[in-house]
Amino acid sequence: MSYPADIKYTKEHEWVRVESDTEVVIGITTYAADELGDVVFVELPEPGAKVVSHEQFGEIESVKAVSELYSPVTGTVIQRNEELSDAPEIVNDSAYEQGWMIKVEVADTSSLDELMSAEEYEQFLES
Amino acid sequence: MVPFGGWDMPVQYTGILDETRAVRNSVGIFDVSHMGRVVIKGTSAGEFLSCIFSTDVEKLAVGRAKYGVTCDQEGGIIDDNIVYRLSPMEYMLIPNAGNREAISSWLNRWLPNDDSVAIDDVSERTAMIAVQGPDSFQTLSALAESDLESVGPFRIVEMAICGQTMLVARTGYTGEDGFEIMPSTDVVLDVWDQLIQHGAIPCGLGARDVLRLEAGLLLHGNDMDQTINPYEAGLDKFVDANREAYIPGTTLREMRQMAPSRSLVGFTMVGRGIARHGYPITDGAEMIGTVTSGSVSPTLDKAIGLGYVRSGFTSEGTRLFIEIRGKKIEAEVTCLPFYLRSR
Numbered sequence: 001m002s003y004p005a006d007i008k009y010t011k012e013h014e015w016v017r018v019e020s021d022t023e024v025v026i027g028i029t030t031y032a033a034d035e036l037g038d039v040v041f042v043e044l045p046e047p048g049a050k051v052v053s054h055e056q057f058g059e060i061e062s063v064k065a066v067s068e069l070y071s072p073v074t075g076t077v078i079q080r081n082e083e084l085s086d087a088p089e090i091v092n093d094s095a096y097e098q099g100w101m102i103k104v105e106v107a108d109t110s111s112l113d114e115l116m117s118a119e120e121y122e123q124f125l126e127s
Numbered sequence: 128m129v130p131f132g133g134w135d136m137p138v139q140y141t142g143i144l145d146e147t148r149a150v151r152n153s154v155g156i157f158d159v160s161h162m163g164r165v166v167i168k169g170t171s172a173g174e175f176l177s178c179i180f181s182t183d184v185e186k187l188a189v190g191r192a193k194y195g196v197t198c199d200q201e202g203g204i205i206d207d208n209i210v211y212r213l214s215p216m217e218y219m220l221i222p223n224a225g226n227r228e229a230i231s232s233w234l235n236r237w238l239p240n241d242d243s244v245a246i247d248d249v250s251e252r253t254a255m256i257a258v259q260g261p262d263s264f265q266t267l268s269a270l271a272e273s274d275l276e277s278v279g280p281f282r283i284v285e286m287a288i289c290g291q292t293m294l295v296a297r298t299g300y301t302g303e304d305g306f307e308i309m310p311s312t313d314v315v316l317d318v319w320d321q322l323i324q325h326g327a328i329p330c331g332l333g334a335r336d337v338l339r340l341e342a343g344l345l346l347h348g349n350d351m352d353q354t355i356n357p358y359e360a361g362l363d364k365f366v367d368a369n370r371e372a373y374i375p376g377t378t379l380r381e382m383r384q385m386a387p388s389r390s391l392v393g394f395t396m397v398g399r400g401i402a403r404h405g406y407p408i409t410d411g412a413e414m415i416g417t418v419t420s421g422s423v424s425p426t427l428d429k430a431i432g433l434g435y436v437r438s439g440f441t442s443e444g445t446r447l448f449i450e451i452r453g454k455k456i457e458a459e460v461t462c463l464p465f466y467l468r469s470r
Contacts, residue, residue: 037333038144040423041401059452061401063143063423064333066452 003029004096008112009121012070015096018109024073027100028060028091031125036062039091044069044080044101051075051104053111058101060091072115075106129332132224134161137331144425146334150301151426154260155330156322159300161224163250164309167234168217171243176218178374179237180210181357181366187212192281192298195365196357197230198375202382203353204360206230207345209298211283219283219294223347237374253293254315258322259305259330259338261468266325267306270318271295278306289318300335302342302466340431341424343393343464349404350391350419350433359387359435361463389416389435393463394447396430398456407450408434408458415440418449424465431465432458 003009007017013032017025033039041061051057051071058069080102084090091099116124128135136158139146149155167176173185181195189212197205206226211219222230227250234246258267268275272287275295283296291314299305310318323329336346345351351360356379358366368379396402402421407414421432432449440447443462448455 037139038142041399063337064138066401066403 003118003121005118007096008072008115009118010070010072010115011124014070014072016072016112016115018112019103021109022105023078024104024106024109024112025100026072026102026104027095028069030095033092033095036060036064036067038063039088042084042088042091042101044084045077047077047079049077051077069101073104073106073111075104077102078105079103131332132161134224136161138333139331140329143333143337146328146330147337147425149328150260150303150330150334150338152261154258154262154266154327155334156319156327157257157259157330157335158319159257159307160254162255163222163224163227163230163248164253164255165220165222165230166217166247166249167220167244168247169242169244170216171239172216172218175237175239175244176210176220177370178372179234180208183367183370184210184212184218189214190282190284192283192296196362197233198357198379199353200375200378202356202375202378204347204351204355204357205233205353207347207351211296213283225348252312253309254312255307255309256315256319256322257299257305257307258327259299259301260303262326263303263305266322266327269325270321289314289321291318300344301338302344302464303468337422337424340420340422340433341426341464341466345433346420356382358382359389359391361391386438389437390441391433392436392441393461393465394432394434394458395461396449396456396458400449400451400456401430402432402434402449402451402458408436409448409450409455410440411448411455426466431461
């Protein structure tokens, strides 16, 4: 399994892609999607909602189990992936592209420095 | 892999939804060796087992199978089982993996002191594969050396599969046509591989759970246990309490006279969300019950579940609210089974 190098990773298996100085996109990793199995339900915050780093922002449910989604950043939701409400399986098929979850406006992206690179995340998964 | 009843079991091979569809549309195979296989034999075997089991197995014809429950003296369900009559003086009882010890001690407690009944747990010497789905007949026929037509529904026959003699039963836990075969442990891997070569899709515990739920079949430990009696669990038709020698008979006859204060119902989610084991069921205000099983149903494209509710909330169409992590999500009582195959 390979992990894209242009995004950052968390220990809770979320990823963050920096879109601009104030905008990031968040989703879950292929590792998380595979562990969950067939995703059947994703609950995401509405635009305008605040998300806080290390705190829960939503829920993802597979046939097997439900698990919590933790935000890697603090900021305001500006968009959520509405497609996931009718087709949550996109998360399994395309975790890093079509399966993105929320777009968040952040004060600055420097806090992302503490997150893991693709290489560090792979090491984390192996440990 | 997950721990299940003392075994490490695969939740899925490729994916729960794909595996579920394979069983509904073609054929899937499950390694169900974790289920117990207990042979009860001797001149009094039938008489003995009838005292324990919820139906009179002395009346069961040789080569036939019967589903029922094993209840304690208080009427609580120790386990649900299938009993096969293998010969006039020989039966096989199938306990759930997690209940093998409970069943073993219950049987031994009532075992006559003479030599008229012997118990032989063959679980470790044999394996069991469930071959399930509309194409199961075709797939297994390709490997069978006798005509599978001789194994009608709820029957068991000894025949050669892949050149090895084994018991072949027309039973299952999926709501589809299918077989459960019991090869010895030294040949099971070869049989498993040959089934795959003949088109069977390996399926794990996850698909098994979805399939049995769609078919309205209960899982012991989830949907019933020793605190539940068979009338509450809706298993009335599998219990013949009118037998003097039946150990929990007196208690069960009394229970049958009383309307149960709680009953198992099926429900379909109306709002978005999936009910899970342990979630509260309310009428919108007050708690009226608890969810025991829940999942999405890929066959029906709905979320479904089972749970116990107070009397007065059991009729079809009754509004329920499942409390899913703090939110009340609407559901409605649905007749079981959710899925019934066309024959």
